[in-house]
Amino acid sequence: MTKAAETYERYRGPEFRRLLAAARRSLERNGGEIEGSIGLTNPTTAERNAVIGITGTYRSPDIRRITIPLAALEESIRNVAGMSLRDVLERIGPELRFRADERTTLEQARQRILAEGETSPLHTEHSWYQQWLAGLASDGTITGLINKKDTHLLSQAVRVLEFLNSRPSGSPPVMLPSLADATTGDTKALNPGRGSLPTLVLRALAMARGMPLESGAEARRELWDAFDVIVDDLASRVLVLNLPATGQGLGQWLSDAARYGTPFHITLHQLITLPITVNLPTVYVCENPAVLRRAAGELGASSPPLICAEGRPSTAFHRLARLIVDNGGLLRYHGDFDWPGIAMTNALRTRYGAEPWRMSSADYLNGVRADIDHVPLDGKPQDTLWDPRLAETMAREKLAVYEEAVADNLLKDWAPAAHRPTEVSG
Structure with a gap:
């Protein structure tokens, strides 16, 4: 067995499980910095012995909580395994997630997406469009799109809204598949049940009419129809x-x-x-x-x-x-x-x-x-x-x-x- 494998087996044991979980939380919270202490409440005998081995300090069997400097755990792991605490944690998995960095990255992505939405002519022409974008930002919708790597759906929704807004007065109604094809290249993209895109568009259309977005197929069909988009002209x-x-x-x-x-x-x-x-x-x-x-x-x-x-x-x-x-x-x-x-x-x-x-x-x-x-x-x-x-x-x-x-x-x-x-x- 290689040394790396021995290290993995050693530190994945039950005596280290809670200790390393606490260390992971500390590193993720502090951007990977080795600082402060971590603790265990009501440690088992195996956990207590592991901490004694790391610190060289005796802990009584009746102790209710053990604390240990994170630096002491880092030093012990380097001495035993020849690698850092972070290396061990990521080898055991999953990779560390630094919350502050993620929040910064997420906020930058949110601002970039909002800025793209604000470049649409609709943003200066219609207050409902501004309210729609602001609502998507405030209720977590944009964050959800980022986390799911679906940010392209917002761009597609904007294209659909621009298409509907640019149609000359008196134009004949457009079938939903034709609208989807013209704006997304996929005739089924706006079909009910096809993810977030139909809901994003309908939320904007409801705001344009000054009404809440109702649930139910008929209510949504009627909303499309109000903008001369026909969902199913035989079923209705x-x-x-x-x-x-x-x-x-x-x-x-x-x-x-x-x-x-x-x-x-x-x-x-x-x-x-x-x-x-x-x-x-x-x-x-x-x-x-x-x-x-x-x-x-x-x-x-x-x-x-x-x-x-x-x-x-x-x-x-x-x-x-x-x-x-x-x-x-x-x-x-x-x-x-x-x-x-x-x-x-x-x-x-x-x-x-x-x-x-x-x-x-x-x-x-x-x-x-x-x-x-x-x-x-x-x-x-x-x-x-x-x-x-x-x-x-x-x-x-x-x-x-x-x-x-x-x-x-x-x-x-x-x-x-x-x-x-x-x-x-x-």
Whole structure:
């Protein structure tokens, strides 16, 4: 056995394990300097004998803590092994990590990356971009990218943001794979689940809109869509009934479906590739597809125009709703009498000026009386500014009333001939 191997075997024994671990911590803390002392609490007999051998000083068996100058350990190892304490520690492994040096190196890397981000024209043009960079620096994101050797992802994120910001107004939507290819050379780089890059970009886009980044595929798909980036134009769809429209293809299909009172699923792909115009003064919105199904079955073509949020509005829903409102139409919304349903009502009021319909405190109480399920109300309470008594009444009753439980009243409102949609030819 070589001398180096003998040294390794000697100092990797249990009597030296804690002592060398303490020495490692001291060297790493002090930049490799041999200074100060190290200690052992409640040393074993083997550890006590090892320290006696190093220092030449007797230690009583009942001693509770032993301290030893680091220089004494360094001298002993040099005399026995012919190498330094640092050499022994690194031979045993792992290599020493000098914390102060690492902190300096890390800070220099952080400053270099931030400086690169600040060279983008976006930094002088948009406050949201400045906030985005500052947030990445303050919450440890940049440090994480450095530690994972993923700093190139920040540069790619900046290129994506610059690409989106430089697109002329009125440009056609871009598919997510095409955006990824144009900015990173990898068509899958921005796909969900592909590491940190999609999240970095979406954090910036959410800041640009002045909103928090929400979790969930639909919320992220909607955020991309707000910047005319299409994630999956076939998966996103919206269910409608009696929504005649003009426009080749989709407009014709919708008008034909309205003539027969047939529900129709519109995909985001259709809305993008087959533009339509909807000239309707009022369009009703429901939350539950079961309500739309009843309207189709019981009212057919006499039902007023109706679109369904299906629990959570899709990107296709939002694109259609914006199209209706921008053309002068009013959305009248009814949803569940639970806190998520009220939150959705507030969101649609804010975003589209939607008018709550049959969403008063009286409507809620009528639903409580008629509903036999009596589901407990759960979740975070929401304001009901269109009828402040509604929130108070819901908090008092502590019961949820789902939309399908009050569908009879909704259909009564829809039944009169006055609500029949005006047919529009394709």
